[in-house]
Amino acid sequence: MILHIQDGSLLPIYEQVVQQVKEQIAKGILQEGERIPSVRELSAALLINPNTVSKAYQELERQGVLITKRGKGTFIAQTARAPGMEKERMDQLRMELKRLIVEARHLGLSRSQFQDWVEEISLDYWGNKHA
Amino acid sequence: MILHIQDGSLLPIYEQVVQQVKEQIAKGILQEGERIPSVRELSAALLINPNTVSKAYQELERQGVLITKRGKGTFIAQTARAPGMEKERMDQLRMELKRLIVEARHLGLSRSQFQDWVEEISLDYWGNKHA
């Protein structure tokens, strides 16, 4: 599993790990049930503290993305998709999107340019245009 | 000027002020050259610390959105519409959009649903579909 950590970033390191793991699952690089590197392995590979990796893994487990088995390791969860699709999180997401669009507008980005971005990135995660 | 502050939000209060001022400019509620409330007035109205408002105004001035005239007050800059479109901010924006899409994917949102959101929100800020 290859992750890229930016040291001086605004995002905490553990958050970068969280996001990139989710990203790789979304892209299909990491498969359900697959074992991911141990805390010690990943911390050694990324040159960061084991506690930091551990915090990221725990956050991911809390989100239902990973499951850890004591003494065995950490695995990608079977994505029993959230049944009710928590409305709260959805609303928050929509608000963040709104904020982003305001920012884009303010930076002078045109509507079509922004939608091109959405198209391009969507390809990486949903793949098929008509999914 | 009416702003809505969420006390327990993830965003720092000063960031909420920054974003909402920019939002209102983007929406045309605040006009270029218009005078905005003083630090003391706004801090009193929002029941927040004057230092926090001050920090927000300084950030907005740094971004070229506001301009402070000593003894006169603080005004929306004439050049509120960013001319050069700073590449750095654009890249950051694109990364945030990517993160949002990953999140949406993890929540089980379909591609078309997400694009519907983009359409809906875009209408509020760019108005014309072909802008």
Added chain:
Amino acid sequence: MILHIQDGSLLPIYEQVVQQVKEQIAKGILQEGERIPSVRELSAALLINPNTVSKAYQELERQGVLITKRGKGTFIAQTARAPGMEKERMDQLRMELKRLIVEARHLGLSRSQFQDWVEEISLDYWGNKHA
């Protein structure tokens, strides 16, 4: 806020803090909106590491029991009672109760003795017998 920590306990220290804070809220000792000791204060009072207190507070915030305001401190949340009353947690609770009853039975406790326990403890938390 007075908490009692057992050092060699099976429960992690941070879990003891979590439980006792919830206990005191349930008993009405801690009121909604009330400020609780800062991480540093509590860690000093309990002779434990600030990180341990911080972990407990973060867990409580995740559970919606506390809210932290940056630079201000940590407060008892307004208990906007979970609307759907998460079924999952309820099921888990019922299972734990079953386990407890099995244990009690195995230890030779009689049914009436166990129910006496439930009565006694209930008084501390629900107060009124007919609540």
Added chain:
Amino acid sequence: MILHIQDGSLLPIYEQVVQQVKEQIAKGILQEGERIPSVRELSAALLINPNTVSKAYQELERQGVLITKRGKGTFIAQTARAPGMEKERMDQLRMELKRLIVEARHLGLSRSQFQDWVEEISLDYWGNKHA
């Protein structure tokens, strides 16, 4: 002997075995003096590590629930019903019950609802209402 192991559970696997064996004795499914599967048989049946089963059996033997006869196998102890009712375990049990009630209270469960639960589950294990 049929046991159900949850792989990602909070309880250690060996603890799950311990509890379920005790549960089955309490329910009368396993009789005193009865032979139970060997470590190898059970570990094969449950697809878990033999060491884990061994640890569970040792714990059960320590508690006086099982008795191992070298070369013959492992059996339910004649004195499976605890005679002296160890005070230590009782205190712990009471504390766990307290924690459960605090949790129930926080989830918004009413006192009568909780007591209904106790009634229902008690029926399964003590059977007679006046036992």
Added chain:
DNA sequence: GTGGTCTAGACCACT
């Protein structure tokens, strides 16, 4: 002042 993050290094329980 507040909480949040990170490091270094120790110990423990589980498999």
Added chain:
DNA sequence: GTGGTCTAGACCACC
């Protein structure tokens, strides 16, 4: 071997 907990001590952003 695995992850989980705890300590000590540092630095940062926010108010």
